[in-house]
Amino acid sequence: xxxxxxxxxxxxxxxxxxxxxxxxxxxxxxxxxxxxxxxxxxxxxxxxxxxxxxxxxxxxxxxxxxxxxxxxxxxxxxxxxxxxxxxxxxxxxxxxxxxxxxxxxxxxxxxxxxxxxxxxxxxxxxxxxxxxxxxxxxxxxxxxxxxxxxxxxxxxxxxxxxxxxxxxxxxxxxxxxxxx
Amino acid sequence: xxxxxxxxxxxxxxxxxxxxxxxxxxxxxxxxxxxxxxxxxxxxxxxxxxxxxxxxxxxxxxxxxxxxxxxxxxxxxxxxxxxxxxxxxxxxxxxxxxxxxxxxxxxxxxxxxxxxxxxxxxxxxxxxxxxxxxxxxxxxxxxxxxxxxxxxxxxxxxxxxxxxxxxxxxxxxxxxxxxxxxxxxxxxxxxxxxxxxxxxxxxxxxxxxxxxxxxxxxxxxxxxxxxxxxxxxxxxxxxxxxxxxxxxxxxxxxxxxxxxxxxxxxxxxxxxxxxxxxxxxxxxxxxxxxxxxxxxxxxxxxxxxxxxxxxxxxxxxxxxxxxxxxxxxxxxxxxxxxxxxxxxxxxxxxxxxxxxxxxxxxxxxxxxxxxxxxxxxxxxxxxxxxxxxxxxxxxxxxxxxxxxxxxxxxxxxxxxxxxxxxxxxxxxxxxxxxxxxxxxxxxxxxxxxxxxxxxxxxxxxxxxxxx
Numbered sequence: 001x002x003x004x005x006x007x008x009x010x011x012x013x014x015x016x017x018x019x020x021x022x023x024x025x026x027x028x029x030x031x032x033x034x035x036x037x038x039x040x041x042x043x044x045x046x047x048x049x050x051x052x053x054x055x056x057x058x059x060x061x062x063x064x065x066x067x068x069x070x071x072x073x074x075x076x077x078x079x080x081x082x083x084x085x086x087x088x089x090x091x092x093x094x095x096x097x098x099x100x101x102x103x104x105x106x107x108x109x110x111x112x113x114x115x116x117x118x119x120x121x122x123x124x125x126x127x128x129x130x131x132x133x134x135x136x137x138x139x140x141x142x143x144x145x146x147x148x149x150x151x152x153x154x155x156x157x158x159x160x161x162x163x164x165x166x167x168x169x170x171x172x173x174x175x176x177x178x179x180x
Numbered sequence: 181x182x183x184x185x186x187x188x189x190x191x192x193x194x195x196x197x198x199x200x201x202x203x204x205x206x207x208x209x210x211x212x213x214x215x216x217x218x219x220x221x222x223x224x225x226x227x228x229x230x231x232x233x234x235x236x237x238x239x240x241x242x243x244x245x246x247x248x249x250x251x252x253x254x255x256x257x258x259x260x261x262x263x264x265x266x267x268x269x270x271x272x273x274x275x276x277x278x279x280x281x282x283x284x285x286x287x288x289x290x291x292x293x294x295x296x297x298x299x300x301x302x303x304x305x306x307x308x309x310x311x312x313x314x315x316x317x318x319x320x321x322x323x324x325x326x327x328x329x330x331x332x333x334x335x336x337x338x339x340x341x342x343x344x345x346x347x348x349x350x351x352x353x354x355x356x357x358x359x360x361x362x363x364x365x366x367x368x369x370x371x372x373x374x375x376x377x378x379x380x381x382x383x384x385x386x387x388x389x390x391x392x393x394x395x396x397x398x399x400x401x402x403x404x405x406x407x408x409x410x411x412x413x414x415x416x417x418x419x420x421x422x423x424x425x426x427x428x429x430x431x432x433x434x435x436x437x438x439x440x441x442x443x444x445x446x447x448x449x450x451x452x453x454x455x456x457x458x459x460x461x462x463x464x465x466x467x468x469x470x471x472x473x474x475x476x477x478x479x480x481x482x483x484x485x486x487x488x489x490x491x492x493x494x495x496x497x498x499x500x501x502x503x504x505x506x507x508x509x510x511x512x513x514x515x516x517x518x519x520x521x522x523x524x525x526x527x528x529x530x531x532x533x534x535x536x537x538x539x540x541x542x543x544x545x546x547x548x549x550x551x552x553x554x555x556x557x558x559x560x561x562x563x564x565x566x567x568x569x570x571x572x573x574x575x576x577x578x579x580x581x582x583x584x585x586x587x588x589x590x591x592x593x594x595x596x597x598x599x600x601x602x603x604x605x606x607x608x609x610x611x612x613x614x615x616x617x618x619x620x621x622x623x624x625x626x627x628x629x630x631x632x633x634x635x636x637x638x639x640x641x642x643x644x645x646x647x
Binding site for chain 2: 023025092093103111115118125130134143151160161162166
């Protein structure tokens with residue numbers, strides 16, 4: 001028997017629910033694969049539009065993430081190809097994105113746990129470091145702006161940010177490690 | 181999983197867009213090829229991206245501080261702007277940052293940034309900040325004339341000033357050493373604590389270190405523990421110094437070695453006559469074992485230093501001063517004094533010398549040696565000295581004097597009957613003195629004491645006072 005066309009109102013609601021649920025994950029996924037923040041934002045926007053356009057093809061009981069991931073990866077590769085091409089590295093870029101995407105897929109569950117642990121670890125940071133995190137990620141300041149704000153050199157800000165990320169990474173791994 | 185620090189560094193630099201296109205491509209190729217590196221890359225990039233993705237929730241991080249932060253996060257800029265607006269956003273970030281630190285324009289009252297937690301035998305010059313123990317300090321200047329004082333910054337950094345030192349406090353993370361010596365201890369939350377000198381910028385990367393800024397345009401940094409980064413160098417490069425390492429920068433940012441207009445002998449009240457080395461054919465200078473950059477006769481400072489450490493160390497320094505007495509009737513002199521103005525040398529740290537340093541003043545008895553030349557004198561040709569020290573056949577010890585650690589507090593006066601007697605014995609119209617430090621040091625980076633020479637742009641030349 002042929003499936004009934006989905007009720008548009010229902011479909012919208014389902015789409016929004018799923019998207020809200022996976023919004024951060026999707027953003028992190030796209031950001032992971034696109035180095036430039038501005039590009040990533042544009043691509044993410046495109047991915048969401050495409051997801052919505054093709055939502056009719058999504059099977060309600062299947063894995064939303066796997067589906068969204070496929071569309072996002074495809075979108076990112078399209079974006080890369082349509083960009084003014086750096087002929088030397090466009091094939092490198094594609095291979096790279098595919099390799100990293102595969103790795104992300106493979107580690108998806110562990111990474112989800114880490115994303116949850118991250119909030120706890122952020123709160124453990126000393127105040128000065130939390131401020132740097134807020135500047136970098138909430139206010140979208142690049143390290144040069146942070147250097148101005150915190151009266152440090154660019155190199156010192158880079159070192160500090162690296163150390164903060166390292167501390168967070170270690171903390172997150174401790175959080176999700178099975179109890180001894 | 182094991183990844184080298186350099187791989188991690190490459191990844192982190194990639195996240196901040198600090199890699200060149202070629203370096204980034206090389207990293208991509210390595211990530212494709214190397215499964216271990218790929219795993220680390222994905223972990224790091226995921227963390228970075230998750231922070232970006234959940235940035236909306238991050239502002240709550242600032243609410244969990246116990247202490248009200250003087251810096252309020254501005255309203256969240258609307259995301260998903262057209263690309264053209266991104267650069268405008270970046271500019272706005274800078275503008276906001278500037279307004280936070282602009283006194284008088286700030287969104288908060290002038291913050292208290294440090295506390296004076298220790299003050300030993302301190303004497304302060306006119307200062308725009310309070311100098312009582314436990315005073316809360318805002319931004320402004322502190323001039324320590326005598327003693328040792330310790331400031332604890334709100335960032336956690338501790339700075340100890342050794343007189344004579346002038347320091348300007350800018351923020352809890354930043355101060356400017358105008359002149360003098362300080363040591364800093366910086367715990368982890370305050371990493372990035374920065375000290376400017378006239379020549380360089382020292383950025384802490386987690387450490388204990390010392391900085392000196394000399395009045396003659398030179399700065400020195402020494403890392404006791406950890407690591408610092410030096411910026412502001414002439415070549416625009418950034419240098420990193422690790423534990424035990426030091427750096428000396430002589431930028432000559434201050435007026436260097438101008439021959440002064442020849443001074444007058446001054447008649448003072450009470451029958452005293454004061455003769456500076458700038459009077460007549462007077463002269464002053466110093467020499468350093470090894471003669472790096474010699475001769476030092478026209479330097480604005482005369483510098484003395486002594487070490488009992490390994491003989492190969494070339495940081496022994498002695499000074500010579502000569503006064504022109506040709507216009508002065510010396511045979512009737514009853515009393516004599518030599519006045520020296522201590523100045524920060526910019527070399528070495530008080531922490532590395534004993535509590536008190538003993539100096540000796542020698543008179544040059546062989547009058548032929550009065551004819552030394554400022555532009556030619558070197559270690560080997562210093563009047564009355566050989567490599568090992570003063571030569572007893574040509575010099576006579578006239579007096580000893582002491583300078584406590586943390587400075588003597590203003591001009592130093594050396595007096596004594598031997599000095600007056602030596603002046604009376606003069607036959608050629610010139611008297612010369614050799615100044616040596618007799619106290620050694622515990623480390624080659626011990627303080628080099630300095631006094632103003634006649635070429636000093638602001639301080640007073642060595643003075644012979646006679647009555």
